[in-house]
Amino acid sequence: MLKNIWIRRILIVVIGVSIWHLPVPWELSQQSWQLFTIFFSAIIAIIISAFSVLSASLVALVVTVLTGTLTVETALSGFSESFMLLILAAFLVSKAVVRSGLGHRIALILIRKFGRSTLRLAYCITATDLLIGPAIPSNTARSGILFPIIEALSIDTDSRPDDASRSNTGSYLMMCGIVSLTISSSLWLTGMAANPIGVEIAAGYGISITFGSWLLAALVPCIAAFVLLPYLLYLIFPPSIQFTPEAPKKAREELQQMGRFKREEWITSGVFIGMVVFWGLASAMNLNLAIVAIAGLAVLMTTGVFQVEHLRSDGGDALEVFVWFSILYVMSNSLNDLGFMTTLGNQISQSLTGLSWQATYLALIILYVAIHYLFVSQTAHLLALYGVFLGVGIQAGVPAVLMALMLSFATNFFSALTPQASSGNALFAGSGYLESQDVYRNGLLVTVLNLIIFLLASPWILWVAQ
Amino acid sequence: MLKNIWIRRILIVVIGVSIWHLPVPWELSQQSWQLFTIFFSAIIAIIISAFSVLSASLVALVVTVLTGTLTVETALSGFSESFMLLILAAFLVSKAVVRSGLGHRIALILIRKFGRSTLRLAYCITATDLLIGPAIPSNTARSGILFPIIEALSIDTDSRPDDASRSNTGSYLMMCGIVSLTISSSLWLTGMAANPIGVEIAAGYGISITFGSWLLAALVPCIAAFVLLPYLLYLIFPPSIQFTPEAPKKAREELQQMGRFKREEWITSGVFIGMVVFWGLASAMNLNLAIVAIAGLAVLMTTGVFQVEHLRSDGGDALEVFVWFSILYVMSNSLNDLGFMTTLGNQISQSLTGLSWQATYLALIILYVAIHYLFVSQTAHLLALYGVFLGVGIQAGVPAVLMALMLSFATNFFSALTPQASSGNALFAGSGYLESQDVYRNGLLVTVLNLIIFLLASPWILWVAQ
16 A cells, blocks of 8 residues: 555546546447546545545545536435435434433443453344344345444443544444345345345346245355354454453443433334334335434434434534435446446456356356445446346356346345445444445455355255255 | 423424315415425424424424325435535535634634624624625625634634523624625625526516616615614624724734644635635536535545544534425425415415505515515525516506516515525524524514615615616
């Protein structure tokens, strides 16, 4: 990594200007090539720490508009996407959960039971996520449930976002939140909003996938990932505090001192449970997920549990994520709308002719995952490339159901790849416990591990699904 | 004012439910009547302090969506309006101006010259605004220039937003910012974005208004308003600290201690001047105002003058205004789109038949201003009602050019009426120095005073414009 930030920045400008002036390949439009250049440069700038993710996004936005690559209206349209407001509202609700003391209490209860080591806490978080997975079919909403608990756990294990203590437990546990969502979303057909869309596309190829057949196929790789990933992450991104044998006893004492539920805790519990219930019922009741979260926030604000003053002091973190996520989302999404992603997918698939079906399968899945560096939404990725890759795989002789399921699983497990790879990452990435670089580095490693685990499970998937 | 907040809240619910179930008048659609009910109840709730402006907006948003009055997409669309992002970016830039020390320096220079009394500072602010008015044709952008200076002036006169000291000078000076915009926007045809639109609508009635004729007509009432309003506001909303005879001397000493410009100040000055220049050139260069502000913010962030940590701690205030303004804007705008405003305007104008032209003129102008309680944008108000009111006035025998000019002036001076009456108010209303109720009360008084001043100037306007 280059030491001087200005050298890195000049490098980014050189890279950007060079790509900009390359001959546009594959009959892509000039517009889509410009947008790709800006977006790609921004991503590289974040990865090599030339700019913070927020600065990179702001600069990219300004360049996009000033070069006429996107209109102002399009470039800003991400700010009113309902899942962006879901992230914003969930972020603020999670602050209320911590402020009300409810987060503290839940954390103490978990520490009392699992607090002897940070690793145990990580498993406890992941298990919770796996269990609520089928009921909350949005990983973003689920992140809104996990995040306040992980935040309270971090604080209660002496780890705060604004100083060196964040690496005590918080950074690791937040990253576990991101990792956990890769597994819980893969395990259940109803664990991520886009999963049923993939199943529908597969049905167009005559492949039938049910809730049960998905679960059965996912069971082996997901159990393996559940067992291995929190531990492997623990090795590659270790928390400074690992063993706290006295923590459960202290938690027990502190819980006794806390006494009964306070008014704020009752209200926050009610709101939190209400949000879980209505997020679960959202598709049945045709409720918008963001409105559920905003309604929860409204209750917390009108009852004074979360006050305007609290929003003023806690809201800056939420604003940061909201701004960069909205900007990057639009850029990736527009790149897709302009046909860039489909063209890229077609070019890649065409280059794979003449390989055995096993080699084609391997290459397709790896490339499908790698391309996710360019996406800021799992759903957009699936809509753009799932069909293309499935078709190419089937044509090359890959068993159709294996190809369909593996692409579906990949659409879930590549969510750890970058901070913006999934809207479910936003809260953790914006927690203050993780640098963008932490997420990029660990996200890549975790994605590779997931890739290995799921690919190794291919025989199992083929066996049970056929 | 009712003491118990829950009594006030029950009152709001009773009012809302009652209006909801009234027979829908004037062949309005059920949808527009529902939206009016929700919006009107929210405004009343804010005025009687039943809810904070943020809580009222959130509740209104949830009710609007859950009752099917607006779709989620429409209800959230305000978040990506470019003037909302102009407010957001200008807010953050103003924080950087204060943080960099530049705001402190400008404030000290002003205090050295005008700091003997708070009233002098108020006149100094208003004069600045009047002078830059013709160059910056957006009152929102202009608020982005005034706000950091007023904020620094407040802080440097020992007035902070988060405690009782805010009434020392800050509350009064922030309110002066809101008042100042009413005058500077009225004085110049290029002082507010919608002014030329009004002139164009008037041209459709055969009325010719030029930059010069506008200025000449506005001169007398605007000079009167400039002389009277800061002083009258000083009487009705007095700052606790009024005279500081030793302040100029202290400021001089402190300026000497400050020494030369620091790096942060150089960069911030450059950005600030650049924003002023490009805001001024925006329409000639076809630049979007928000992008200018975002570019300024991007420069401040990439140079490290304003850092991600600063945004995290300062951004909560900006987020608060961004959220409620976006929500209220969409509600008012949708009410307009649904034809509610036009119908209301028509009904009002029709009820005025049979009066003398002078009485019709008076009634039309007063009603035009009063209806602004329902609007969250000056431009939308002008587009919806300017033509209707102008037509009715001319038909009733009001001299056409007088009617046109007075409606144009009113479109500017009613901007003080509520916190959301103009996007130019957002920064001041969100500064922490003003309660919503302060703005509502003083805004009403200032609007009435402006109304009297401008109406009394009618003979002058008629004389010079005909």
